[in-house]
Amino acid sequence: MTATEESATSLEQTVAGATSSRFSQVFGTLTATMLAVFLLFALVFSPPDVSQRDAVRLFYIHVPSAIVALYLAFGITFVASIMYLRKGTDFWDLLAGSSAEIGVLFCAFMLGTGMLWGKPTWGVYWQWDPRLTSTAISFVLFAGYLAIRRLDLDPTVRSRRAAVLGIIGFLNVIVVRQSVQWWRGLHQGQTLDLVDSQLSGMHYFSFFLGLVSMTMVFGWLLLHRFRVAWLETQADAATLQTALAERQAEAADYTARPPDTGGPTTTETEGI
Amino acid sequence: MHWEFVIPGYLLVFGGLAIYTGALLRRARILAVRVPPERRRFVG
Numbered sequence: 001m002t003a004t005e006e007s008a009t010s011l012e013q014t015v016a017g018a019t020s021s022r023f024s025q026v027f028g029t030l031t032a033t034m035l036a037v038f039l040l041f042a043l044v045f046s047p048p049d050v051s052q053r054d055a056v057r058l059f060y061i062h063v064p065s066a067i068v069a070l071y072l073a074f075g076i077t078f079v080a081s082i083m084y085l086r087k088g089t090d091f092w093d094l095l096a097g098s099s100a101e102i103g104v105l106f107c108a109f110m111l112g113t114g115m116l117w118g119k120p121t122w123g124v125y126w127q128w129d130p131r132l133t134s135t136a137i138s139f140v141l142f143a144g145y146l147a148i149r150r151l152d153l154d155p156t157v158r159s160r161r162a163a164v165l166g167i168i169g170f171l172n173v174i175v176v177r178q179s180v181q182w183w184r185g186l187h188q189g190q191t192l193d194l195v196d197s198q199l200s201g202m203h204y205f206s207f208f209l210g211l212v213s214m215t216m217v218f219g220w221l222l223l224h225r226f227r228v229a230w231l232e233t234q235a236d237a238a239t240l241q242t243a244l245a246e247r248q249a250e251a252a253d254y255t256a257r258p259p260d261t262g263g264p265t266t267t268e269t270e271g272i
Numbered sequence: 273m274h275w276e277f278v279i280p281g282y283l284l285v286f287g288g289l290a291i292y293t294g295a296l297l298r299r300a301r302i303l304a305v306r307v308p309p310e311r312r313r314f315v316g
Binding site for chain 2 (some may be wrong): 018035039043054065108112113120224231232
């Protein structure tokens with residue numbers, strides 16, 4: 001194999017496994033298997049509920065999406081934002097941003113499946129109920145958080161502002177959680193209390209599988225999203241370093257030339 | 273009964289996950305070419 005072929009093979013390997021590692025491959029395979037098992041139980045093995053009929057199947061993805069988005073994803077963003085404000089390192093900033101992005105995705109799943117579950121259960125897709133409204137506010141807050149992260153500002157200023165919003169956004173999650181107790185609305189009480197008291201057998205097991213598989217999906221996505229975020233910062237730094245090296249080489253080449261061949265005059269070199 | 277709500281719900285979640293994952297891995301492949309090995313700390 002020639003040096004060029006070896007280089008091309010090495011590049012292919014780098015690109016093919018861009019953000020994967022042995023761990024992420026094994027974890028990804030387990031996650032995919034778990035999702036397949038979950039789908040079988042959720043859509044095939046689980047019997048219809050007595051009162052909700054097949055609409056109970058939406059419960060298996062709606063509640064896990066809510067737990068992953070609100071508590072896990074936005075919780076990690078909250079902790080990482082505090083850590084960033086204390087330590088000021090890229091690691092915490094990128095972790096907060098990566099977790100928030102996936103949290104917004106799961107929050108969209110929660111709102112979408114909740115609306116689809118609401119129509120057969122309540123008769124409406126949407127109502128300005130305290131739980132629904134506070135959840136929608138959470139979604140908008142963290143969408144705004146992602147927008148702030150894309151502002152064309154000094155990176156430190158941008159990350160600090162994002163961290164502050166990440167902390168405020170998580171405080172709203174407490175409002176979401178308590179909304180069913182503080183105000184009267186259409187949404188039922190704490191769903192996890194219902195899980196303990198009203199679910200049993202195959203329904204409970206299907207919900208449990210949904211929760212585990214959604215958590216695994218979140219973990220796998222977070223791993224890759226963080227690595228992509230890290231690559232983005234490093235790609236920017238590498239591009240800047242290359243550009244600086246090129247300018248320095250150009251300047252060195254220019255100053256090395258004699259004045260009669262296009263090099264600097266005596267007046268110009270005084271300032272160099 | 274109510275499958276007309278269940279199927280769109282599952283399509284939303286699993287379709288959304290598939291699209292997001294595809295976009296994420298595609299972005300990773302594009303970036304992998306631009307980042308030299310010595311800067312790949314935390315990555316794979």
